[in-house]
Amino acid sequence: MQNALGLMADQNIMIGITLALTVAGVATLFMALFWPQRWRLKYRMEFGFIALLAVLIVYADANSARTYTTYEAELPAAGAFSGMVTEPDTAGAFDRSIRVYAFQWGFVFLDEKGEASRNAVSVQPGQKVLFTILTNDVIHGFNIPAARITTELDPGETREIWIRAPAAPGKYLIQCLNYCGLGHAQMKAWLVVGDGVENPPANAAHG
Amino acid sequence: MTDETLRSSSDDLRAPHWEPRNLIGEWSLRELLVSDDYRAIALKGVLTSLIMLAIGGLFALTFRAELTAPDLQFFGARPYMGLMTLHGMLMVFGFVIPIVISLCYYMLPKIMKTDRLHWAAAAHGSYWTLILAAGFLIVGRPDFTWTFYAPMSLRVGGNLVWLGYVAIILVGISEFLAGMVLLRNVFAWRGRWAAMPLMGWAMLAEATLLLLSTPLLSLVGLFLLTDWLGATALFDPARGGSTKTFLWMFWFYGHPAVYLPLVPAIALLYTLLPRFLGRPMWSYWSGVIAFALLVVLSFVVFHHHFQPDVTVHGWVQRTFQILTLFIFVPSTLHVFNWIATLWQGPIPESARSAVPFRFMIGSIFMLIIGGATGFLNAQISVNSDFIHNTYWIPAHFHAMFLGFCGQMAVAGIYYLYPYFTGRMYNQALANLHFWLWQIGIFGKVAMMYILGYAYFPRWVVDYLPLPEWSGPQLWLSVAAAFIGLGFLLFIANLAISARRGAIAPADPWAASQPAAVSDRPHPAPAE
Numbered sequence: 001m002q003n004a005l006g007l008m009a010d011q012n013i014m015i016g017i018t019l020a021l022t023v024a025g026v027a028t029l030f031m032a033l034f035w036p037q038r039w040r041l042k043y044r045m046e047f048g049f050i051a052l053l054a055v056l057i058v059y060a061d062a063n064s065a066r067t068y069t070t071y072e073a074e075l076p077a078a079g080a081f082s083g084m085v086t087e088p089d090t091a092g093a094f095d096r097s098i099r100v101y102a103f104q105w106g107f108v109f110l111d112e113k114g115e116a117s118r119n120a121v122s123v124q125p126g127q128k129v130l131f132t133i134l135t136n137d138v139i140h141g142f143n144i145p146a147a148r149i150t151t152e153l154d155p156g157e158t159r160e161i162w163i164r165a166p167a168a169p170g171k172y173l174i175q176c177l178n179y180c181g182l183g184h185a186q187m188k189a190w191l192v193v194g195d196g197v198e199n200p201p202a203n204a205a206h207g
Numbered sequence: 208m209t210d211e212t213l214r215s216s217s218d219d220l221r222a223p224h225w226e227p228r229n230l231i232g233e234w235s236l237r238e239l240l241v242s243d244d245y246r247a248i249a250l251k252g253v254l255t256s257l258i259m260l261a262i263g264g265l266f267a268l269t270f271r272a273e274l275t276a277p278d279l280q281f282f283g284a285r286p287y288m289g290l291m292t293l294h295g296m297l298m299v300f301g302f303v304i305p306i307v308i309s310l311c312y313y314m315l316p317k318i319m320k321t322d323r324l325h326w327a328a329a330a331h332g333s334y335w336t337l338i339l340a341a342g343f344l345i346v347g348r349p350d351f352t353w354t355f356y357a358p359m360s361l362r363v364g365g366n367l368v369w370l371g372y373v374a375i376i377l378v379g380i381s382e383f384l385a386g387m388v389l390l391r392n393v394f395a396w397r398g399r400w401a402a403m404p405l406m407g408w409a410m411l412a413e414a415t416l417l418l419l420s421t422p423l424l425s426l427v428g429l430f431l432l433t434d435w436l437g438a439t440a441l442f443d444p445a446r447g448g449s450t451k452t453f454l455w456m457f458w459f460y461g462h463p464a465v466y467l468p469l470v471p472a473i474a475l476l477y478t479l480l481p482r483f484l485g486r487p488m489w490s491y492w493s494g495v496i497a498f499a500l501l502v503v504l505s506f507v508v509f510h511h512h513f514q515p516d517v518t519v520h521g522w523v524q525r526t527f528q529i530l531t532l533f534i535f536v537p538s539t540l541h542v543f544n545w546i547a548t549l550w551q552g553p554i555p556e557s558a559r560s561a562v563p564f565r566f567m568i569g570s571i572f573m574l575i576i577g578g579a580t581g582f583l584n585a586q587i588s589v590n591s592d593f594i595h596n597t598y599w600i601p602a603h604f605h606a607m608f609l610g611f612c613g614q615m616a617v618a619g620i621y622y623l624y625p626y627f628t629g630r631m632y633n634q635a636l637a638n639l640h641f642w643l644w645q646i647g648i649f650g651k652v653a654m655m656y657i658l659g660y661a662y663f664p665r666w667v668v669d670y671l672p673l674p675e676w677s678g679p680q681l682w683l684s685v686a687a688a689f690i691g692l693g694f695l696l697f698i699a700n701l702a703i704s705a706r707r708g709a710i711a712p713a714d715p716w717a718a719s720q721p722a723a724v725s726d727r728p729h730p731a732p733a734e
Binding site for chain 2: 178
């Protein structure tokens with residue numbers, strides 16, 4: 001299935017870089033401690049090291065900006081990074097458009113006909129779904145692990161996210177990630193993919 | 208204690224010293240609490256912070272028991288969130304920040320050779336204000352987490368929730384006073400600025416962070432109180448306020464605040480490393496520049512705590528993203544410096560067997576584990592996937608706060624132990640403590656990273672019985688038990704060795720091999 005933010009490609013490279021940096025740092029520390037060879041580092045090596053970091057910083061920033069702008073260019077409204085791109089013209093083309101109200105503590109989904117459902121929303125496999133999310137009490141979160149997307153919701157603000165529904169029919173978790181009061185742990189809903197999904201086992205994270 | 212011994216010991220307190228002696232045995236409790244002697248002020252702060260660590264840790268183990276398995280076993284959301292909030296508040300404001308600052312209250316006059324803490328009254332004020340704040344929190348038992356996001360924090364239950372807002376004001380005042388003390392004592396330096404020990408530069412950085420950021424914390428506390436009373440409506444959108452006002456104000460304190468424990472912990476490392484190795488740091492100016500960069504950057508990255516933010520222009524957000532990524536530079540400059548110092552000459556056997564040195568190495572290890580992921584957290588695209596408010600974030604800051612800052616505080620305590628008791632800690636117990644903590648902290652951080660990658664949400668009392676969640680949660684509780692056991696051994700060691708430990712030699716940390724010849728003009732910062 002398509003990851004909204006493209007984790008399987010660019011972001012895996014970033015995770016790989018982070019792991020490599022961690023391993024390199026720890027390995028260097030242990031070599032400095034246990035390798036018998038002693039070594040007086042030249043000062044210019046530090047400048048080389050900073051140059052390497054600068055390259056990583058430029059790469060990470062460019063990659064993050066590109067990934068996120070590409071994602072947001074699909075949205076009908078101007079998004080977070082809209083200042084960096086020309087007005088999106090590829091917007092639209094969603095199979096479903098669903099309004100979401102997040103509240104203490106739960107989600108209400110309104111489909112295109114205005115029919116409300118509490119704590120569950122039904123879509124078909126592989127559909128491209130737009131969620132227009134509103135909250136007006138406290139700060140909430142909206143996270144669909146299977147679609148690899150999360151967003152923070154501020155009261156009075158409308159946020160849009162889109163996902164590609166998983167190809168496999170089933171019941172996928174939607175949850176609040178921001179602490180929003182004592183009912184926070186119960187603030188979850190289900191993305192029901194496909195017809196006739198009665199009560200299949202839940203797929204939370206990696207659908 | 209007779210008047211005569213009281214007088215003579217008080218006179219002794221003013222005399223310079225940097226040799227092991229049973230200082231604690233010479234002090235009465237009253238002296239310890241009211242003395243203006245920097246050693247007493249430091250010891251008072253360290254002991255109190257350890258009590259906070261004990262309480263905060265006990266709370267963590269208690270709510271961790273609930274999280275060990277899915278579903279509700281022991282208690283519901285209200286007691287859980289009370290414990291969780293007090294854990295965060297006591298650990299951040301009561302343990303990790305004050306303990307490293309207290310250790311620096313001791314180190315700074317010693318290393319700057321002023322041998323007194325100027326403005327000791329402000330240090331006392333800072334201490335007692337914090338005690339008052341901790342008392343208010345424990346009595347008020349708020350359940351709004353240590354980041355108390357408005358308007359949620361305005362709508363929590365309990366008649367005593369206002370005590371929590373007052374406590375936030377008091378924490379800000381306490382930290383501001385500590386910043387004043389540190390700044391005053393840095394300016395007590397009488398040598399050339401270019402020769403000031405790195406501890407001095409670090410405390411200048413720390414004072415800047417404290418003085419410029421903490422007023423915002425007190426203001427946030429004050430406005431929460433007045434909003435709650437109905438006098439104002441700054442943070443509540445239902446009454447015309449804005450959560451953005453809260454987020455910008457709180458995180459303007461909150462991002463420098465996460466460096467409040469970091470900078471003194473780095474300063475301790477710069478102080479102890481040359482001491483154990485018997486040679487100066489690889490680069491003095493690299494350290495100074497890294498401190499300066501860290502201070503400047505710490506004030507201009509706070510927006511990453513609530514990115515992406517649709518009300519802010521894209522380029523502004525991208526600027527915050529770039530600046531956040533640049534934090535990598537000063538933090539790795541420090542680590543580079545430490546590793547280069549370790550590598551440039553032999554590591555004496557005396558250092559390898561010294562427990563403070565081992566904890567320093569453990570700290571650097573955890574700083575790498577926790578710091579490298581900052582590269583991911585800064586990126587808005589990755590952050591919007593699995594990082595924002597999943598367990599990934601607690602993994603990152605527990606590696607930094609406990610793994611680095613907390614372990615450096617422990618290194619500092621083991622290091623100062625002979626200077627306060629005249630005796631050495633028990634080596635076997637201390638080694639056991641070291642390994643229990645390395646396994647416990649690494650295990651806990653690793654499990655939190657795994658849970659974060661599997662989208663485990665923060666701040667939940669209950670969770671779904673998914674194998675990718677319940678397995679790591681179980682191991683996380685086991686790791687937490689290791690840390691708790693290590694802490695008990697630590698305290699037992701400190702208590703027992705004060706009477707039974709071997710008498711400390713004249714220089715407990717003398718390097719056992721001749722120091723490598725260095726061409727650096729700067730003195731080793733420690734002495």
